[in-house]
Amino acid sequence: xxxxxxxxxxxxxxxxxxxxxxxxxxxxxxxxxxxxxxxxxxxxxxxxxxxxxxxxxxxxxxxxxxxxxxxxxxxxxxxxxxxxxxxxxxxxxxxxxxxxxxxxxxxxxxxxxxxxxxx
Numbered sequence: 422x423x424x425x426x427x428x429x430x431x432x433x434x435x436x437x438x439x440x441x442x443x444x445x446x447x448x449x450x451x452x453x454x455x456x457x458x459x460x461x462x463x464x465x466x467x468x469x470x471x472x473x474x475x476x477x478x479x480x481x482x483x484x485x486x487x488x489x490x491x492x493x494x495x496x497x498x499x500x501x502x503x504x505x506x507x508x509x510x511x512x513x514x515x516x517x518x519x520x521x522x523x524x525x526x527x528x529x530x531x532x533x534x535x536x537x538x539x540x
Contacts, residue, residue: 446540447540449538449539449540450470450538450539450540451508451536451537451538452467452468452469452470452500452505452536452537452539453466453467453468453534453535453537454466454467454493454497454500454534454535454537455467455468455533455534455535456479456489456490456493456532456533457530457531457532457533458530458531458532459528459529459530462478462479462480462489463478464476464477464478464479465477465479465493465496470539479492490533500537503539504539505537505538505539506537506538506539507535507536507537507538508536508537508538509536510533510534510535510536511533511534512532512533512534513531513532513534514529514530514531514532515529515530515531515532516528516529517529517530
């Protein structure tokens with residue numbers, strides 16, 4: 422009688438332990454949000470996880486140096502409400518001299534890039 426019960430018990434233990442085996446997590450999605458400015462009105466570029474690119478010129482009536490950053494922050498808050506988190510942020514400022522007009526100041530392009538992640 423004991424030998425008959427050993428096989429079903431071992432089978433039940435094996436199936437029970439397999440139910441608690443760790444499952445693979447879903448692959449995270451990534452999106453890029455970038456704002457670049459070359460002295461004029463900045464451009465907000467969003468690259469979705471599917472590869473769709475949307476470009477939007479930012480406009481505001483607010484005064485000050487940080488008026489466009491406020492619009493970027495509003496967009497980041499909207500995306501955070503949808504479940505996105507900032508995985509990485511990079512800010513660059515590039516200065517390129519104008520060879521045709523050497524007496525004028527260099528062209529300065531500043532870019533803020535956010536890599537967003539959703540699991």
